[in-house]
Amino acid sequence: MEKLIIGVDLGGTNIAAAxxxxxGSIVEKISNPTEANKGKDxxxxxxxxxxxxxxxxxxxxxxxKGIGIGIPGVCDIEKGLVKFAPNLFWxxxxxxxxxxxxxxxPVFIDNDANAAALGEVWCGAGKGKKNxxxxxxxxxxxxxxxxxxxxxxxxxxxxxELGHITVKEDGPKCNCGNNGCLEVLVAAPAIxxxxxxxxxxxxxxxxxxxxxxxxxxxxxFDAAKKxxxxxxxxxGNVANNLGLAIANVINILNPEMIIIGGGVAAAGDILFNxxxxxxxxxxxxxxxxxxxxxxxxxxxxxxxxxAAAxxx
Numbered sequence: 001m002e003k004l005i006i007g008v009d010l011g012g013t014n015i016a017a018a019x020x021x022x023x024g025s026i027v028e029k030i031s032n033p034t035e036a037n038k039g040k041d042x043x044x045x046x047x048x049x050x051x052x053x054x055x056x057x058x059x060x061x062x063x064x065k066g067i068g069i070g071i072p073g074v075c076d077i078e079k080g081l082v083k084f085a086p087n088l089f090w091x092x093x094x095x096x097x098x099x100x101x102x103x104x105x106p107v108f109i110d111n112d113a114n115a116a117a118l119g120e121v122w123c124g125a126g127k128g129k130k131n132x133x134x135x136x137x138x139x140x141x142x143x144x145x146x147x148x149x150x151x152x153x154x155x156x157x158x159x160x161e162l163g164h165i166t167v168k169e170d171g172p173k174c175n176c177g178n179n180g181c182l183e184v185l186v187a188a189p190a191i192x193x194x195x196x197x198x199x200x201x202x203x204x205x206x207x208x209x210x211x212x213x214x215x216x217x218x219x220x221f222d223a224a225k226k227x228x229x230x231x232x233x234x235x236g237n238v239a240n241n242l243g244l245a246i247a248n249v250i251n252i253l254n255p256e257m258i259i260i261g262g263g264v265a266a267a268g269d270i271l272f273n274x275x276x277x278x279x280x281x282x283x284x285x286x287x288x289x290x291x292x293x294x295x296x297x298x299x300x301x302x303x304x305x306x307a308a309a310x311x312x
Contacts, residue, residue, distance in 0.1 A: 003065040006054055006105075007308030008047070009112060010069055012036050012087030015050045016300070019057060020308035024123035026301065028057045040089045047095075048102060055103075066106040067099060068310035070115030070303045074158055077110055083157075108310040112303050113160055114151045116261065116296075117144025119306030124297040125259045132257045133249055134296065135162060137242075137264035141183045144306075145253065162249070163187070167241045185241040188264050191217035194234045204230040221267040235267070236274055243278025250283040250291055261296025268295075 004027060008017040011034060018029040032050045035042050047069075055061060073085025080096025082088075099107045110118075117126075117134035126132040130149045136142035141163030145152040152159050163183035164176050171180025172190075184190050195215050199206045205223040209215050224231035246258055265271070276293055283291075298305055 003063055004058065005065050005308040005311045006051060006067040007304040007306070008050070008067065008069040009115070009303030009307060010034070010043075010047060010071055010088070011112075011303075012072055015047055016304055017050050017054055018301075018304045018308070019054055020305060024119070024305050024308070026304070028054065029301075029304070030054060034088070036088050040093060043088050043090070044093075044095070044098065048099070051099070051103065061103070061105065064105055066108065066311035067103065068108045068110075068115070068307035069095070069099075070112035070307040070310075071095075071109055072112050074156075075109050075111055076157055077108075077153070080107070080109060082109065106311070108312065110151065110307075110310055111144070111157075111160070113142030114144040114153075115306035115310065116142065116298075116302040117146050117259070117306065118151060118309045119298050119302040119304070120259050120261075120296055121146050121149075122305060122309045124302060124305075125294050126257055129256045131253070131255045132259055133253060133255050134259040134261065134302075135246070136262040136296075137186065137260065138188055138262040140187050142262070147253070162245060165245060165248070167244055182241060182245050186238045186264070188217040191220050191234065191238060191264065194237070195220040195231070198230045198234065202230055204228055206231065217264055218266075221270060224270050235271055238264075239271060239274035240278050243275050244282055246275070246293070247279050247282035247288075250279065250287050254287050255291055258291060258293045259296050260293065261299070261302060265295060 005020045007020045014031050015034050016031045019027040071082050072087050074083045082090050082093045082095050084091055096107045120126045120134050132146045134144045143160040143162035145160050164181045166180050167182050168180035172184045174181035174184045196212055198204050205228040220231045224235050
């Protein structure tokens with residue numbers, strides 16, 4: 001009898017979860033609100049309810065191999081502890097102990113970006129690769145690193161904070177307290193902000209958007225695809241900053257593949273083409289020839305599938 005795995009992508013807004021087979025295919029998928037604004041206990045309650053709902057699809061809990069969860073924060077995977085997850089208002093939450101006590105099933109946790117990277121290696125763009133870096137560009141910048149086939153966690157389980165490397169010393173202030181972090185230069189809110197500023201300054205297709213505050217990164221990309229020079233300049237700026245960061249990653253880690261996913265990456269060639277030009281120019285030639293830069297394949301399921309892959 002093939003056992004199923006419960007994979008959970010615990011986000012600040014939604015809890016996405018699925019029953020996953022041993023080949024990474026999804027049998028049943030559900031999503032429920034996280035309600036993080038109601039406090040950490042409500043998040044735990046909703047997480048338990050989501051797992052309970054999935055268990056309702058199987059006749060017997062013995063058919064479940066275990067539960068894997070991708071967490072938007074820093075985890076101590078040995079202790080089963082979420083050290084800090086600001087979007088969930090969690091600090092030092094013993095989530096593994098709580099869930100194992102509730103469901104009598106083994107529970108495994110890791111950072112959500114690490115889970116997404118593992119998912120892409122298991123059955124996505126990085127299938128069969130041993131050394132990859134998976135970058136997620138959305139509201140923030142996430143990064144999971146797989147070296148020699150295993151997640152690289154670093155000394156304190158904090159490896160992969162690509163979003164907080166300094167790219168522009170005198171750049172905008174980041175929520176972390178630093179200036180010029182990659183995240184405030186290339187993530188979706190940063191692109192939207194540049195679009196809003198451009199709207200005030202000059203002639204751009206963005207002027208057709210009547211409510212300036214509702215302007216999104218997608219609007220900027222859509223205008224660029226129509227040849228809007230202002231928006232093409234914005235994307236050129238994003239590609240340059242992201243390219244510098246990726247070139248540095250290549251020079252340090254010498255990966256086989258850089259996988260880029262998330263909402264911003266959905267822009268496609270309008271971003272990827274100038275990005276690859278910057279990386280080719282900045283990375284060491286001998287290392288650049290070893291690496292492919294590709295789009296993620298699993299989309300919103302990467303976190304769920306990767307979380308399932310955490311289950312030993």
